[in-house]
Amino acid sequence: xxxxxxxxxxxxxxxxxxxxxxxxxxxxxxxxxxxxxxxxxxxxxxxxxxxxxxxxxxxxxxxxxxxxxxxxxxxxxxxxxxxxxxxxxxxxxxxxxxxxxxxxxxxxxxxxxxxxxxxxxxxxxxxxxxxxxxxxxxxxxxxxxxxxxxxxxxxxxxxxxxxxxxxxxxxxxxxxxxxxxxxxxxxxxxxxxxxxxxxxxxxxxxxxxxxxxxxxxxxxxxxxxxxxxxxxxxxxxxxxxxxxxxxxxxxxxxxxxxxxxxxxxxxxxxxxxxxxxxxxxxxxxxxxxxxxxxxxxxxxxxxxxxxxxxxxxxxxxxxxxxxxxxxxxxxx
Amino acid sequence: xxxxxxxxxxxxxxxxxxxxxxxxxxxxxxxxxxxxxxxxxxxxxxxxxxxxxxxxxxxxxxxxxxxxxxxxxxxxxxxxxxxxxxxxxxxxxxxxxxxxxxxxxxxxxxxxxxxxxxxxxxxxxxxxxxxxxxxxxxxxxxxxxxxxxxxxxxxxxxxxxxxxxxxxxxxxxxxxxxxxxxxxxxxxxxxxxxxxxxxxxxxxxxxxxxxxxxxxxxxxxxxxxxxxxxxxxxxxxxxxxxxxxxxxxxxxxxxxxxxxxxxxxxxxxxxxxxxxxxxxxxxxxxxxxxxxxxxxxxxxxxxxxxxxxxxxxxxxxxxxxxxxxxxxxxxxxxxxxxxxxxxxx
Numbered sequence: 116x117x118x119x120x121x122x123x124x125x126x127x128x129x130x131x132x133x134x135x136x137x138x139x140x141x142x143x144x145x146x147x148x149x150x151x152x153x154x155x156x157x158x159x160x161x162x163x164x165x166x167x168x169x170x171x172x173x174x175x176x177x178x179x180x181x182x183x184x185x186x187x188x189x190x191x192x193x194x195x196x197x198x199x200x201x202x203x204x205x206x207x208x209x210x211x212x213x214x215x216x217x218x219x220x221x222x223x224x225x226x227x228x229x230x231x232x233x234x235x236x237x238x239x240x241x242x243x244x245x246x247x248x249x250x251x252x253x254x255x256x257x258x259x260x261x262x263x264x265x266x267x268x269x270x271x272x273x274x275x276x277x278x279x280x281x282x283x284x285x286x287x288x289x290x291x292x293x294x295x296x297x298x299x300x301x302x303x304x305x306x307x308x309x310x311x312x313x314x315x316x317x318x319x320x321x322x323x324x325x326x327x328x329x330x331x332x333x334x335x336x337x338x339x340x341x342x343x344x345x346x347x348x349x350x351x352x353x354x355x356x357x358x359x360x361x362x363x364x365x366x367x368x369x370x371x372x373x374x375x376x377x378x379x380x381x382x383x384x385x386x387x388x389x390x391x392x393x394x395x396x397x398x399x400x401x402x403x404x405x406x407x408x409x410x411x412x413x414x415x416x417x418x419x420x421x422x423x424x425x426x427x428x429x430x431x432x433x434x435x436x437x438x439x440x441x442x443x444x445x446x447x
Numbered sequence: 448x449x450x451x452x453x454x455x456x457x458x459x460x461x462x463x464x465x466x467x468x469x470x471x472x473x474x475x476x477x478x479x480x481x482x483x484x485x486x487x488x489x490x491x492x493x494x495x496x497x498x499x500x501x502x503x504x505x506x507x508x509x510x511x512x513x514x515x516x517x518x519x520x521x522x523x524x525x526x527x528x529x530x531x532x533x534x535x536x537x538x539x540x541x542x543x544x545x546x547x548x549x550x551x552x553x554x555x556x557x558x559x560x561x562x563x564x565x566x567x568x569x570x571x572x573x574x575x576x577x578x579x580x581x582x583x584x585x586x587x588x589x590x591x592x593x594x595x596x597x598x599x600x601x602x603x604x605x606x607x608x609x610x611x612x613x614x615x616x617x618x619x620x621x622x623x624x625x626x627x628x629x630x631x632x633x634x635x636x637x638x639x640x641x642x643x644x645x646x647x648x649x650x651x652x653x654x655x656x657x658x659x660x661x662x663x664x665x666x667x668x669x670x671x672x673x674x675x676x677x678x679x680x681x682x683x684x685x686x687x688x689x690x691x692x693x694x695x696x697x698x699x700x701x702x703x704x705x706x707x708x709x710x711x712x713x714x715x716x717x718x719x720x721x722x723x724x725x726x727x728x729x730x731x732x733x734x735x736x737x738x739x740x741x742x743x744x745x746x747x748x749x750x751x752x753x754x755x756x757x758x759x760x761x762x763x764x765x766x767x768x769x770x771x772x773x774x775x776x777x778x779x780x781x782x783x784x785x786x787x788x789x790x791x792x
Contacts, residue, residue: 161648162619275737276512305511306675307734310719314733332648335678335721339728362723376653378682379722386660387682389653393618 117428118149120192123294123326124173124211125149127187131165131172133180140397142168142181144350147424150294153324155317157341157358159334159373163394165350166330170296174207175200190294209239212287216299218279222271228255228282229267235289254285259315277308281315288319294326295319302331313340334373338362346370349395349405356430364440366432368410371442404434412436412444465538466499467669468523468556468637473497473532475518479742490741492518493529494693497768498671500686502636503663505670507684507701509677509716513738515693516673520641523671524558525549536637554584557635561642563622567614573600573625574610580632599628602665603658620651624658631662639671644679656683677720681705689713692741692749695768699775709777711754711787748780756781 118125127147132139143165150156160166172183175195188195190206198206207213215221223231232251236242242250248267255263258281271279280300287295297316301309317340320327329341337344337358344361346354346369354367365371374380375388392409395401403420407413416435424431436444475493493515500506508516521527522534525541534541536552544552560566567576577596581587587595597607603624614622623643630638643659644652660683663670674680680687680701687704689697689712697710708714715732722728734753739745748766751757758780766778781787 161650277737305738306677306719307511307715308737310731310733314731333721334649335723338723339721373649374723376650377723378653378656378678379724379727381682386657387653389657390650391654393620393651394648 121152122149122189123152123154123191125187125189126173127185129169129172129183129185129188131168131177132182132184134397139182141350143172146345146347146350146352148345148352148355150326150328152293152326153320154343155320155327155329155341157337157344158328158330158347159332159337159344160347161332161373161394163349163396164347166347167298169347170213170298170328170330173296174211174213175203205239208235209290210292211294211296212290212292213296213298214280214283214287214300217303218276218283219271219303221283222279224271227268227270228274232267232282232286232289235286239290250289251285254289255282257288257319258282258285259311260285276304277311280304280308280312284312284315284319288323288325291323292325294328296328296330298330299332300329301336302333309336334362334377335379346373349400351405351433352424352431353406353433354431360430364438364442366426366430366437367434368412368438368444369406371438372409372411414446465501466535467502467537468671469497469499469535470522471497471533471535473519473522473534474530475515475522475527476530481742488742491693491744492741493522495532496690496693496695498688498695498698500637500669500671502669503667504685505663505672505683507672507674507680507687508690509674509680509687510690511675511716511738513692513741514690516690517641518693519690520558520639520671520673523637523639524556525553526558550584554580554633555635556637556639557630557633558639558641559623559626559630559643562646563619563626564646566626567622569614571613572610573612573614573617576614576625577629577632580629584633595632596628599631602631602662603628618651619647620654623647623655627655627658627662631666635668637669637671639673641673642675643672645674645676652679659683677705677717678722689716692738692744694749695778696750697775697777698768699771699777703775707789709771709775709782709787710779711756711781712750715753748778754781756787758786 128145129143130141130145131143132141134140146169158166171177177183185196190211195203229251232254233247236247236250252263252267255266260266260278260281301312304312331337341358344358345352348369354361354370361370365374372390376390378387381387390409395405401408402418404417404422407417422433422435424433425437426432436446439445473493473496477490477492479488479490481488496519498506508519510516522529541549541552574596578592581592597610600607600609605624644655647655662668672683684701687699687701688695691712697713704713708717715734718729718732736753739752745752747763748761751761760780766780768776768778770776
């Protein structure tokens with residue numbers, strides 16, 4: 116799928132830099148992607164790959180000294196970069212909303228969950244208190260909380276992790292957003308609860324025809340839930356394409372290595388196929404392709420030259436020697 | 448020569464290997480205040496758990512938060528003493544021993560914690576972190592201690608120059624290596640690993656798991672591997688123990704449990720674990736509701752409220768762990784009464 120004028124969100128060369136102007140550290144480095152209405156886009160990467168920072172940049176939540184730059188940052192027909200803070204806040208939280216990783220700390224412990232959901236409705240839609248209350252109860256029902264009429268008066272500490280995440284989701288969908296960004300929504304939860312929450316998110320996404328941006332480190336989760344996938348490494352997008360294609364035949368050595376290092380891929384073997392080394396930090400990013408010190412297929416060219424995004428639109432890979440169907444690099 | 452043949456045939460018979468560590472009927476109950484003038488509540492964090500682990504083998508303990516798996520880890524390492532039960536190490540019950548002998552023996556059981564960012568003292572250098580257990584328990588000289596620390600650093604894949612560094616100078620994976628090295632300083636026979644790779648990234652997780660398996664082979668360690676990640680457990684464990692609300696619901700050889708899980712909870716756990724390969728996926732079993740409060744556990748089978756196969760009997764009677772076919776055992780009336788469909792993955 117490629118972007119069109121009708122795309123819900125279009126991002127072109129988004130960068131987020133921290134540190135001094137002379138020696139900036141690019142947490143996110145020229146990433147481009149787009150989301151369509153009613154589509155689930157998975158963003159995968161290890162810690163330090165810049166996936167959370169890019170979502171914060173979209174929400175306009177990067178404060179000084181962070182610097183956000185982009186060639187294009189368009190939500191439907193609005194250019195997000197030209198808006199002032201007030202106008203932008205009208206969109207974020209209303210048409211674009213976000214769910215964070217740790218539901219226990221994202222909720223304010225001093226207010227009941229009802230107050231917090233009603234606040235979101237009040238800010239963006241207004242209305243009388245009675246209506247807001249009815250709407251909040253209805254939202255809690257939509258996210259599958261039993262006995263919402265009494266739960267609405269609960270404080271966050273009275274709820275379990277799964278319940279708190281459901282409340283967060285209720286708050287996020289309170290204003291019928293067109294785009295929902297879920298940053299590691301289930302990482303803090305148990306597997307059976309994780310399955311419930313993902314199912315709920317996908318159900319709401321289908322019903323409301325939302326675009327869903329699912330950010331996670333869990334490859335298998337993305338493989339099951341997403342339509343399209345973007346793989347990030349050290350602030351850059353290394354591979355993007357339809358989920359079914361990427362997980363069947365990854366083209367980037369990093370995606371391949373990530374998949375191979377999962378225990379699922381080494382069934383019946385003694386050892387796991389570990390990728391040596393770690394994600395480079397702020398001060399030790401190599402020249403050329405950022406993966407080259409860890410990549411089994413790297414050549415001298417990879418150490419000096421940075422590869423561009425190769426391949427057709429909608430199935431791109433940032434590698435000089437994209438892997439073929441059998442998983443071997445294609446040296447010329 | 449003929450003697451050898453005889454001894455080989457006799458060892459091929461199912462002579463049960465003596466477990467290096469085992470527990471019988473372990474219980475840990477905590478009294479909890481429920482409020483002013485209210486009666487004390489009782490949380491049964493562990494309620495009658497039996498287990499055994501052999502040298503060079505891995506027993507995995509699986510379950511969701513609140514099922515008692517970390518309490519079990521604390522009992523095994525004797526950070527806490529159980530309310531009731533027996534804890535055997537190489538044939539002696541640790542709980543009836545006097546303090547001195549117990550202290551001697553518990554050096555052979557070490558623990559690796561989940562979060563390597565919290566388990567290493569940020570004010571100490573790696574060297575003194577590693578040597579601390581030797582200073583407390585050993586009779587080695589300073590030079591010997593350093594030699595042993597350097598030796599173990601090398602064994603876990605770190606360099607001698609790391610000896611003089613502080614924990615903050617290491618990545619998560621390297622820190623977990625340091626924590627593993629510290630766990631091995633006292634030459635343990637049993638290592639309890641409480642979610643050792645949950646805080647690590649996938650690619651680093653594989654490195655640490657490989658290291659743990661190499662060390663197990665080299666040193667003939669017994670692992671009690673506590674985890675919620677079933678794909679990791681499937682890879683590393685020889686036997687699996689599935690826990691729910693302080694009780695063991697299923698126990699058996701890893702392969703059996705993963706190919707045909709019996710207890711409905713095990714089935715739900717397995718089906719909820721996401722898989723990359725569509726062929727590895729099985730039909731999702733959605734559990735309704737959440738883990739009930741251990742303060743006020745449901746009557747009968749603790750799982751009945753979330754179980755689609757539960758009947759009247761499950762609500763009243765408590766199932767006990769029953770042997771199925773020698774190796775595996777399961778606590779479920781549905782299995783006993785053949786009410787559950789057979790699953791083969």
